[in-house]
Amino acid sequence: MFHVACIALSLLATGSAGAAVPPAWTTTLSADHPLAGRLWSPDTSAFVPVATLIRALAAADLIFLGEKHDNPDHHLLQAWLLDQLAAAGKRPGIVFEMIDEDRQGIIDTHVAEHTENAAALGTALEWGESGWPDWLEYEPLFQSALRHRLPVVAGSLPRADIRNVGRKGVSALPDDRRRRLGLDAALPEKTQAVLLDIVARGHCGLMPRESLTPMVAVQRVRDAVLADNMIRAFERPETDSAVLIAGAGHARRDLAAPRTAASLAPQAETVTLAFIEVDDAVDAPAQYAENFSAAALPFDYVWFTPRANDRDYCAELRERFSGHGKPKQP
Numbered sequence: 001m002f003h004v005a006c007i008a009l010s011l012l013a014t015g016s017a018g019a020a021v022p023p024a025w026t027t028t029l030s031a032d033h034p035l036a037g038r039l040w041s042p043d044t045s046a047f048v049p050v051a052t053l054i055r056a057l058a059a060a061d062l063i064f065l066g067e068k069h070d071n072p073d074h075h076l077l078q079a080w081l082l083d084q085l086a087a088a089g090k091r092p093g094i095v096f097e098m099i100d101e102d103r104q105g106i107i108d109t110h111v112a113e114h115t116e117n118a119a120a121l122g123t124a125l126e127w128g129e130s131g132w133p134d135w136l137e138y139e140p141l142f143q144s145a146l147r148h149r150l151p152v153v154a155g156s157l158p159r160a161d162i163r164n165v166g167r168k169g170v171s172a173l174p175d176d177r178r179r180r181l182g183l184d185a186a187l188p189e190k191t192q193a194v195l196l197d198i199v200a201r202g203h204c205g206l207m208p209r210e211s212l213t214p215m216v217a218v219q220r221v222r223d224a225v226l227a228d229n230m231i232r233a234f235e236r237p238e239t240d241s242a243v244l245i246a247g248a249g250h251a252r253r254d255l256a257a258p259r260t261a262a263s264l265a266p267q268a269e270t271v272t273l274a275f276i277e278v279d280d281a282v283d284a285p286a287q288y289a290e291n292f293s294a295a296a297l298p299f300d301y302v303w304f305t306p307r308a309n310d311r312d313y314c315a316e317l318r319e320r321f322s323g324h325g326k327p328k329q330p
Contacts (some may be wrong), residue, residue: 020084022050023076027306033278034302040285041296053273055302057081058088061268062230062261063243066299067253067275071308072137074275078245079140086148090241094145095232097226097246098132099125099154109150118143121152141245153233155244157225162218166239169217181224182263195219195255197293206321223250225324227260234265248274252298274299277307 025031041048057063065081067074093223099107103125110117110124121142122128122135134136145152157165163170170183178184187195195216200209224248234242250256253272263271274297276288287305289297 014171020050020054020080020087023073023080025073025306026076027071027073027308029307029310030278030280031306033276033280033304033306034283035285036306039302040297040302040305042286042289042299042302048301052055053303054081054084054088056271056300057085057273058090059269060271061234062258062265062270063092063241064251064253064258064270064272065243065245065275066248066273067245068277068308069306070133070137071275071277073305073308075137075141077275077303077305079144082141082144082148082150082243085241085243086144091150092241092243093151093153093230093236093237093239094141095153095155095226095233095242095244096141097155097244097250098130098138100156100158101154101225101229102158104154107154111146111152116143116146116171118146121146141284151233151236152237153229153242154302155226155229155246157222162222165221166218169214170221173221177228179324180264181221181228181260183221183224191255192216193291198249198255201293204305204317206314223256224260226250227257227264230257230261230277231264231268234268242255248276249292249301252292252294253300254294254298271301272299273301273303275305276305277302 022037025036030036038047039048039050063085065076065078082092082094106124107121110121114120118139119135122139124215127135129137142152144150156162156168170178173181173183196209196212199212199215199219200207204211224321226244230242230244233239244257246250246257250270251258252273253270254261258270258272261268276291282288285302286296288302289295292298
């Protein structure tokens with residue numbers, strides 16, 4: 001009887017006929033929205049089942065999982081997808097935007113000494129001082145990576161180097177890396193304009209567009225470095241693929257990290273997925289493209305989720321700027 005009960009519970013957890021079931025929502029804002037929980041394919045303008053996504057990810061070499069950083073459900077879904085990839089026999093390196101490259105040694109030491117202790121990794125990385133959302137929101141991702149013995153890879157350029165790019169542009173990078181990442185080539189005028197629009201939207205229109213031009217270089221370099229670390233993770237002898245955990249803006253296939261990755265590894269199969277919070281005023285998936293300053297959603301798949309909160313980030317930014325003058329440049 002106990003054995004039968006365990007089988008029943010296992011089927012309940014994974015779905016009938018072994019179909020994987022995503023985790024339940026922990027956020028509740030607009031959980032009843034008609035898009036919440038649905039997967040959209042911009043290429044086909046159609047909803048697709050989760051099984052279709054998992055098959056696509058399992059067949060890919062480079063997987064970009066774009067999140068909203070303060071939504072815990074995005075992290076739970078990402079961790080769940082890592083579990084699905086491991087169950088399918090994949091061995092990806094997991095690259096994190098949230099960790100600077102110069103902290104890789106901390107990760108490697110921790111993995112060698114503590115194996116699966118994800119909480120201790122957060123302590124070792126001094127996550128609480130990093131400015132990212134609480135470690136407990138990200139811990140499921142790290143726990144999944146450590147449990148499956150998947151390499152954890154620091155993905156971002158250190159902050160001091162980012163500030164240097166803000167001051168000097170792409171020339172702040174070492175020559176060999178700048179050439180490797182194709183950053184010597186000038187951006188097409190249209191691409192430059194779109195990136196500037198994205199940066200301006202990110203600052204809620206509170207700064208003159210021309211003053212934000214240095215941040216276009218920052219965005220471009222950050223995307224390129226994330227892609228570079230993905231390719232390096234993919235090329236490791238113990239991996240067969242790589243997964244990037246980053247903000248959705250870094251995962252867009254038209255302008256961001258996937259674009260550089262395609263130039264570095266043109267034969268690699270790439271899949272981009274963005275987790276996007278629903279808007280009560282928007283029921284049509286295609287209309288969410290406006291949030292990305294794009295004519296169409298720039299991802300292979302979009303997974304709609306409830307909202308984590310109703311914070312007015314622009315109001316917060318206005319308040320911060322009003323107390324300190326113009327915002328600091330990176």
